[in-house]
Amino acid sequence: MLGVSKAFPGVRALDCVDFRVQAGEVHALMGENGAGKSTLIKIMTGAVRRDEGEIRIDGRPVEINSPGEARALGVGTVYQEVNLIPTMSVTRNLTLGRQPRRFGLISWRTARSLARERLKRLRIDIDVERPLGSFSLAVQQLVAIARALEDDTRVLVLDEPTASLDADEAELLFQIVRDLKGRGIAIVFITHFLDQVYKIADRISVLRNGRLVGEGATAELPRLKLISLMLGRELEETEERLEALPHGAKGEPILRAEGLGRRRVMAPFDLTLRPGEVVGLAGLLGSGRTEVAKLIFGAIRPDSGRIEVGGARIASHSPGQSLRHGMAFCPEDRKAEGIFAELSVRENIVLGLQTKRGWLSRLSYSEQERLAQEMIEALGIATPDADKPVGQLSGGNQQKVVLARSLVSGPSILILDEPTRGIDVGAHAEIVTLIRKLCAEGLALLVASSELDELIAVSDRIAVLRDRRMIGEIGSGDVTRETIIRTIAGARS
Amino acid sequence: MSERYLPLLATIAVFSALFITGGLLYNNFLSTLVLGDILADNAFVIIAAIGTTFVILSGGIDLSIGSMIGFVGVVMANLDPLGWHPLASGAAMLAFGLGFGALQGLIIDFCEIQPFIVTLAGLFLLRGSCFMINLDSVPIQHPFVAAFAATSIPLPGGGFLASSAIVMLVALAIAIVIAHFTRFGANIYAIGGDRVSAALMGVPMRRTTVAIYALGGFYSALGGVIYALYTSSGYPLAGTGNELTAIASVVLGGTVLTGGVGMVAGTLFGGMILGLIATLINFNGSLNGAWIMISGGVLLFLFIVMQRSLLSSFRLRGVA
């Protein structure tokens, strides 16, 4: 793929990206969320059309406009969510659309043996008549791989294949990948797990903010360099040097979490927040940043540990409870968890305060207007009026609306998960200024972010996460990119 | 293997249990005579329900079934005095059912309007057309009708398999072949199981959706033809409420209303269960029709709860 670009309304997802993979090579594609990985893959596999650039296979330029065409050109894909049909049997999943036929009717006996054949090549032997959903996710993934591997597959794209696998299952997958390598298939491997990349990949390409920031052989790319490529500095149009935050008054912790965790989601951790303090959550994708935020907010119910806010213990944790205790949360995925697309900007914003007040004491229309206007101005939300349905706003502005909602309830503790994702550079500074002002007034802030610079600019302390554990804390004074990266890359736990 | 057939086995079990209960309660109940009667009486609804099974398997719904039954009968009854042989008018109606269903499917897919609403409009359209043609029942007098009604296959034990039941069984066999031995059938299950994944796996969405509703329309029309032949008349109110019976038959047959899981054969037994309940209650003079409705509701409830727990056990295991 040469010089590929793609823009969606409001954001340039890919900017002149080159990507090459050889036969018999495992090429890892890495980058944080929003870096452009999924867009690149969607273009490669025909789910999305590119704006510029070209794609070549064996040196010949090709057009890939649909999943069917990609498939026909020999590109097989295994998506992160497996994307097979869990209610159907393994045989049916493997042969959908290509069932062997006799006299016009499907011959299931042939299909079954075909299925077993294919799976045997991947070293698995299962009951192909059982519904796919009755198998573990690891097996489902292998079935997906088997489906993607037609006899003429040249390129196999694996999108986060190990995201839900444990160590043994991942190892099994790697053996299969090595087998396929030996057969001359080019493998594109998208992942965020550093260790696995070093184990299996021959070459690595790193995307960041839609651009290719690094590409090279694994052997020539040490860990530290890789991490700094992924989390490194973005090209800023405004060279505002952000001064270190003046350390405000602290005092007694306003939030105290002890041994908070949930099986399979996050190992138990401790965390304290003091008024006016900013604590950052740093770590690579999948390390548990969002999970820590949600556990503290109660969006994920913890099954171990305790949490205290303002000295009062919260018994059955839930978002409603958190809101009443003065916490607010701004989620990362605005589309799935943030916005109410049909509701207006005003309604989306005031909901944050309304849920705290309960259903009876409704905010009057004029109060709602006032609050909405305040927020629109403070955050620079680009909308002609507050009654526009939020679904019509650009992504960045939607994110601002969600942020506004979390601010409007006047919280004493604010939890932000990727607050500046999709917000252009100019607005970065505005939001940072706003947040600083609030902290000076006593707001305690917990920020999860993949943007190291952003974290460094605002945090007093940083909790470092890795593979769903909190592995360390970097105190005030030590907060620099080097220390964070080193801690992440540090000794394996 | 057994997991897939579990809902079907449950349905058959319930049917058998009810049948045996009837045998215990009344003399002469456990006979092929009774069985044959249930099949004959309910053949038309079961045929329509078989077509609906396809629609529901894909995650959709078709409310126009009952109205189609009425419409077909009324048209056939009006073509009769014009000299049309019932087979000819029947064939014409089958073609109509196919086309009407296809149109509904096209509107559903292209305009992205929910199947509930589109087929609801279809219901009104067809039922209204019935009334516009005639308000009263009109007989079909062609001698073929009598001959059709007289044809039957004797069963061991004294019962008869009426012609309507024979047609129903043939239609069922064809449906089973379509559902389980064609790519089209496999695609239906895929769409119902996970729409997004099915599209990613290359299932042709528009073509398949149109075909599914066309097939449903065809079977509804066939049910209407059988009903017209069975009652030898065209009655504009025929089929009222049958869409509900059909949907209940499908659910009782083990098909999940959200789609993706179920078998066409189950619908046969689901419909038979409903027919059996009606027969049981009619045998007992003192109980009234209310019991049919209430027991229908109770059965639905039990089946739905069972289906839910089956489905969630699928998902739970997947997240091992």
Add this chain to the structure above:
Amino acid sequence: MTPGSNVETKTAALRPRANTETAALPQRLHGLRALAGHRAIWPLLALALILAVDGAISPGFFNVRIVEGRLFGNLIDILYRAMPTAVVALGMAVVIGTKGIDLSVGSVIAIVGAVITWRIHSGDPHLVVLMAALAVGVLCGLWNGFLVAVLDIQPIIATLILMVSGRGIGLMINLLYGGTNPSFTSPLLQGLSVGHIGLVPTRIILGAAIFGALWLLIRRTALGLFLESVGGNAAAADLAGINARLIKYAAYIICGFCAAWAGVVLAADTHTSDPVSIGLYIELDAILAVVIGGGSLSGGRIYLGMTVLGALIIQALTTSILTSGLPPEYNLVVKAFVVIVVLLLQSDNLRAALSKGFTGRKR
């Protein structure tokens, strides 16, 4: 929290970007497009069109006379006959707003009719009977709410259960005091249904009162916002601190309550209990009314006023056909056509395809 002038200029700089989607359209078409996209426009046009055609076909259609101290006329007739459907549709709109549906409203009406007859025959004071009828509606709503909110069953399936069994339950209740299709006399209930207060039929005032009460409940408290949030994005609603379970319960209870009122009016109208045919197909009309009124079956918005408009349109069609001299059999077909046309026009895909044809432009 006053941003400095620095931020204000940045805000101004950001604004133009939001309009990139509409910038491509020629300015004169933009206004039309916005108007066409507004959901309310088509139902209003439809109603206006129907009434206009009526006026053209039957001179004197709009005449309203006063006979024996009450208003008479086609317009009044439309409001009168539409009332039960409109009330049911209001409850349905609330449920649909939470991304649900309630197919059991017809059966609830049947049960309510049977309960009314039973309690009157048992000698209860009629005011108590009215309360009992409403309580029945609430109970049915609780049942449906339980299935949907707690057992997490899909609403179309969950309400199907009561839909199938409800009329049977009504028939059973009829048997509680013997007799089939028993009738009753109740000045209170019949007054509510067919009587008049001053010039206006009582049920129209009742309907307006129910509408007003619902409007207060939904728009003057935050309940409407919460309902729409749960329907719009359940995950986000949870994160925002809304108790989705309670909200869904509330929706189905409101729907059951509305159905109960319609049941009171319909039962008192015929002053018999006829569980088999009372309110037949009313759920379909109610759902249609909601959809015509702009509501989407996939939830997110509750349009109370527009839903009433939808119910009026459906009734206006029926009345128009009656007065036009067309045989009443045409009713269903015309209804179907109007519904289809309104729906097709609301479909973005179709509008896009049609406008491509009109302007001859490539997308």
